Amino acid sequence: MITSNRKLTVPDFMRPVAELESQVTELKRLAPKNDKVIENKINRFQDQLTKLQKKIFSSLTPLQRLNLVRQSERPTTLDYIPNILDEWIELHGDRGGADDPALVGGIGKIDGHSIVFIGHQRGRGTKENVARNFGMPAPGGYRKALRLMKHANRFGMPILTFIDTPGAWAGLKAEELGQGEAIAVNLREMFSFEVPIICTIIGEGGSGGALGIGIGDSIIMLEYAVYTVATPEACAAILWKNSKESLAAAEALKITSHDLKVMGIVDEILTEPIGGAQADHQSASKYLREELIKQLNILLRLNKSQLKTQRYEKFRKMGAFYEI
Amino acid sequence: MSLSNWPLKKANSKAYNIKSTKQITIPDGLWVKCFDCGLLMYSKVLKRNLKVCPQCSYHFQASSNERIDQLIDQGSWEPMDAHLISTDPLGFKDQKLYSQRLKDTAVKTGLQDAVQTGVGRMDGQKVYLGIMDFRFMGGSMGSVVGEKLTRLVEKATQERLPAIIICASGGARMQEGMLSLMQMAKISSALEMHKKENLLYISVLTSPTTGGVTASFAMLGDLIIAEPKALIAFAGRRVIEQTIKEDLPDNFQSSEYLFEHGFLDLIVPRTQLRSKLIQILYLHTNND
Numbered sequence: 057m058i059t060s061n062r063k064l065t066v067p068d069f070m071r072p073v074a075e076l077e078s079q080v081t082e083l084k085r086l087a088p089k090n091d092k093v094i095e096n097k098i099n100r101f102q103d104q105l106t107k108l109q110k111k112i113f114s115s116l117t118p119l120q121r122l123n124l125v126r127q128s129e130r131p132t133t134l135d136y137i138p139n140i141l142d143e144w145i146e147l148h149g150d151r152g153g154a155d156d157p158a159l160v161g162g163i164g165k166i167d168g169h170s171i172v173f174i175g176h177q178r179g180r181g182t183k184e185n186v187a188r189n190f191g192m193p194a195p196g197g198y199r200k201a202l203r204l205m206k207h208a209n210r211f212g213m214p215i216l217t218f219i220d221t222p223g224a225w226a227g228l229k230a231e232e233l234g235q236g237e238a239i240a241v242n243l244r245e246m247f248s249f250e251v252p253i254i255c256t257i258i259g260e261g262g263s264g265g266a267l268g269i270g271i272g273d274s275i276i277m278l279e280y281a282v283y284t285v286a287t288p289e290a291c292a293a294i295l296w297k298n299s300k301e302s303l304a305a306a307e308a309l310k311i312t313s314h315d316l317k318v319m320g321i322v323d324e325i326l327t328e329p330i331g332g333a334q335a336d337h338q339s340a341s342k343y344l345r346e347e348l349i350k351q352l353n354i355l356l357r358l359n360k361s362q363l364k365t366q367r368y369e370k371f372r373k374m375g376a377f378y379e380i
Numbered sequence: 381m382s383l384s385n386w387p388l389k390k391a392n393s394k395a396y397n398i399k400s401t402k403q404i405t406i407p408d409g410l411w412v413k414c415f416d417c418g419l420l421m422y423s424k425v426l427k428r429n430l431k432v433c434p435q436c437s438y439h440f441q442a443s444s445n446e447r448i449d450q451l452i453d454q455g456s457w458e459p460m461d462a463h464l465i466s467t468d469p470l471g472f473k474d475q476k477l478y479s480q481r482l483k484d485t486a487v488k489t490g491l492q493d494a495v496q497t498g499v500g501r502m503d504g505q506k507v508y509l510g511i512m513d514f515r516f517m518g519g520s521m522g523s524v525v526g527e528k529l530t531r532l533v534e535k536a537t538q539e540r541l542p543a544i545i546i547c548a549s550g551g552a553r554m555q556e557g558m559l560s561l562m563q564m565a566k567i568s569s570a571l572e573m574h575k576k577e578n579l580l581y582i583s584v585l586t587s588p589t590t591g592g593v594t595a596s597f598a599m600l601g602d603l604i605i606a607e608p609k610a611l612i613a614f615a616g617r618r619v620i621e622q623t624i625k626e627d628l629p630d631n632f633q634s635s636e637y638l639f640e641h642g643f644l645d646l647i648v649p650r651t652q653l654r655s656k657l658i659q660i661l662y663l664h665t666n667n668d
């Protein structure tokens with residue numbers, strides 16, 4: 057739940073909820089015990105609060121969704137991992153001189169299956185965010201991911217990826233070390249693996265930096281997550297020549313889970329708890345675990361060549377054009 | 381991942397002033413001035429030299445038609461999928477309707493979209509060739525570019541022939557939203573099949589090759605060649621400058637910079653590109 061000391065990060069559209077919430081909390085604290093009348097009143101407030109939350113969340117604009125998933129309370133890859141895997145070990149290093157903290161990975165078990173997991177890792181708070189580079193991987197991050205995915209392929213372990221990045225790191229070192237090449241190779245190699253790949257967009261799917269671990273047999277997207285070809289801010293600056301037009305850009309780009317399901321870019325939309333995944337990490341993890349197990353059981357029925365053909369066909373169909 | 385991230389006109393250094401992305405049209409019979417050294421020359425002279433300045437070797441932008449003439453044996457070019465046309469899947473409107481922008485650009489350039497594909501011969505050797513054209517919305521990659529290049533590579537795989545793609549692009553076409561990003565995946569999947577069959581794929585990077593194109597098929601060549609002093613990058617220079625708040629090296633994101641860091645096999649001037657490609661193709665044929 058959003059508590060008062062976190063109010064600073066509450067987006068505008070969440071303010072009414074946050075206010076009502078703190079009032080309810082206050083009432084509960086002050087109310088005398090075993091007073092039926094007051095109890096009923098509190099329950100009514102609680103119902104109102106739930107209704108308000110549902111109403112606000114059912115009509116979130118694309119830009120509000122983007123702001124929502126950028127909230128620091130939003131669960132990150134390493135918040136989900138302990139809750140969705142039965143046991144796990146994080147593994148490190150790209151074997152090329154680096155261990156990128158913005159892209160994590162390892163091995164684990166889910167529902168009896170050994171798997172490899174890979175995910176973007178944002179930080180919480182300034183200090184941790186600096187250490188994690190705000191979830192923007194360097195080329196070494198993508199190369200570490202590739203190394204772990206090759207490991208998965210050798211040992212027949214399905215790959216679970218978790219997407220949550222504003223984009224791949226744009227910096228001098230990133231260019232020097234070949235950011236483009238690192239992502240490109242991942243795109244190609246992810247089509248070669250003979251194990252199931254399930255990708256989940258848990259927060260922000262930022263362009264090529266997201267796609268670099270985003271080729272899969274099943275693409276799951278959390279209800280309020282977004283997936284963009286360019287951030288609305290960048291798109292507005294470029295196409296509208298005005299970064300203040302990011303609201304219009306966010307609408308035009310079609311970045312919500314619903315839009316992307318219609319376009320055939322994501323397969324499953326995963327319902328989030330009331331108030332979004334950040335309001336209830338446990339339920340969000342539970343839903344995600346159940347969905348991953350369900351998808352895994354479907355994909356494990358396919359043989360290697362079926363898997364690869366199906367993956368090829370899935371992406372082969374993406375695109376819209378006339379042929380005259 | 382778009383062209384306009386790039387401060388193309390910004391001149392940080394004389395030596396690496398990458399200006400070739402300017403739109404230039406050279407009407408016949410006129411004089412042109414070299415952007416780099418200022419040489420005044422007859423436009424026919426420039427064209428005859430494959431649009432490379434005879435004095436300083438500055439590479440002017442070349443169109444896809446010009447490149448076909450420069451690279452392919454005369455009379456051997458057979459275009460593929462010339463009838464694929466972009467739709468406006470998102471109903472996208474920024475300052476202008478995307479559908480209108482497509483129509484206007486087609487009229488202005490005589491092109492259907494930002495890539496031409498086909499099969500032709502180079503000194504008799506059959507190759508599948510894709511050439512991006514920067515004049516069509518900055519060479520941006522939407523569904524048509526993705527589909528045409530995917531079909532090109534698939535056909536090359538089927539026929540067990542080499543594929544060459546000449547890149548010139550500002551990146552993904554934002555007006556097609558996520559569908560444009562997915563073209564990176566689609567083309568890469570076709571290249572994976574081609575590679576698995578041990579077939580040769582050469583990417584040729586020309587100015588500018590940036591964003592989503594750099595992060596997919598441009599960097600997937602078995603051999604990667606670039607024209608001299610081309611702008612080749614993943615992220616925009618301005619974005620990087622803003623984040624690191626210090627000056628970048630003079631030759632940052634140029635062919636020479638990438639070569640120094642091991643991402644290119646060769647830097648080949650346009651005037652020698654055909655002969656070098658022919659030689660490379662030849663050197664890959666004696667093990668059959």
Ligand SMILES: [Zn+2]
Nearest residue numbers: 414417433436
């Ligand atoms: Zn010159």
